[in-house]
Amino acid sequence: MFNKIFTVARFTLHELLKSKILFVTLFIGFLIAVATYVATEFTYGTPQKVALDFGFGMLSLSSLGISLFMGASLLPNELDSRTVYMVISRPVPRWCFILGKILGLMGVLAINVFILSAFTISCLLLLGGELNQAIIFTAAFNILESLLLLLVVVFLSLFLNSILSSSTAFLILFLGHAIQETQSITFVQNRAVFEYILKFYHFFLPAFYKLNFKDYLVYNTSIPQLEMLGSVLYGSTYCLGLILLIIFIFNRKNLD
């Protein structure tokens, strides 16, 4: 069975890499380099911080963009082009197919993060900065955050069309980051109803802010290990739960 998953993942990755996605990634990498150079000309004393901020900002945007838009069309495209029928009419269980598709797109995300991290690190080193563990962790958490968003959008695409699933996922992403600031507002803290709403949110919807460590990196403070471990557990558990839910629904879905 794992052979089938990897076969679907391999050819999904192959197909996506043959599209123009890598050119976009390289173009964003080039933009990081240019924007970093221009920004350092207007800043004084902290060019490395600018390089990291621009680099990881762009990396985050592009990864989340890939998750949102490619994730939303991952299954609808297969149904529209009827390629899903060709694949699952072979001895391939549906869960292998969907897992392979997600794994293939995850490969694209990893390649995107790798290339843009390389551009960012190159800019940082050129500006006299130093490579540290926080950079690696931030990049790794970016993959986890993008994977979580990818799973959210794939889950939504089982019920909604591409536009609705990507816009709903974008809203969930926005809320998942905004909730951190919201829960620290005194007005919210003093009202029990908001407390319940926040608890409800945390119980069902993903708190994306838990997977974002860019601030630690930019302000050069060390990431608390316990928080990092908690985030890894939270992200992995949520992803696993979503994968199981997607498989459960996809196995029962009418593919018409």
Next chain:
Amino acid sequence: MLNFRNITKVFKPEFLSQPFVALDDVSFSIPRGSMVGFLGANGAGKTTSLKILMDFIRPTAGIVEFDPVLGRNRQEINRKIGFLPERPYFYPNLTGRVFLHYMASLSELSDQQFVDGVKRLAPRFKIDHALDRPLKTYSKGMLQRIGFLATVLHDPEFIILDEPLSGLDPIGRKELKDVIIDLHREGKTVFFSTHIVPDVEEICDRVIFLKEGKLIYDGEVKTLLSRDSGDVFLIKVKSENIDLESLEVASVLPLPGGYYSNEVGESAKNEVIQHLLTRNIEVRSIETVKPSLEEIFYQLKGQNV
């Protein structure tokens, strides 16, 4: 090979919309080694039936039973089935060869089996010249050919094709029909849907008719063709100065060279001949009119046969 038993499928496209019955208690069977045409107009329920058969969608009621020889579970059965969906588009950025490799890998073929299979089948499907081009550069006919090749690459026993000949030029249709005939001769069971009646008449030994989600006919083509033949006769006459009105029979058609033809039923045949002879009109021939499958198809109009 397959029993499609009492299948009903009801769709409810929107939450508040009326349910729509796509298939209404449809039952048919596909005997092993047969070549079965699945006929019906657009929207008759052919593709829905095939999707149920392939387990892409679930029926509202009824069951699909496969011959145990094919396997005991879906994965085993799928190993021995080759399915080509209607108008497939595949992955545009993959080359034909990579796409075939993908399908071969999923069908558990070794690399050597894949290479041998492509070498053997690509010239037969006349697609060998384009295997290293991206699929987005393929024409509709070429996509149909590569899809068909992928369908039979793993040497399935049971081949299911959804509108395999639609949208092809006459030469392409002829070539793919020849391939289907060859596969049948090799002992494969072939089941293909189409709305083009002459294709079924030409190559199938059995036919299944669907109309508006209901089964109209399931049986041999020749039985259906002989069912109505013998009832209608074509009488050809020749006369220089024929007075059509004097014939007192309807639907007399003038033919080139002073001939006239008249279609009559079994009961009126003798009377018309006698009528012609008493007026000294020369009867040149009497033929049994054999309706084509297409004519029968349009005559059925919902009646169960």
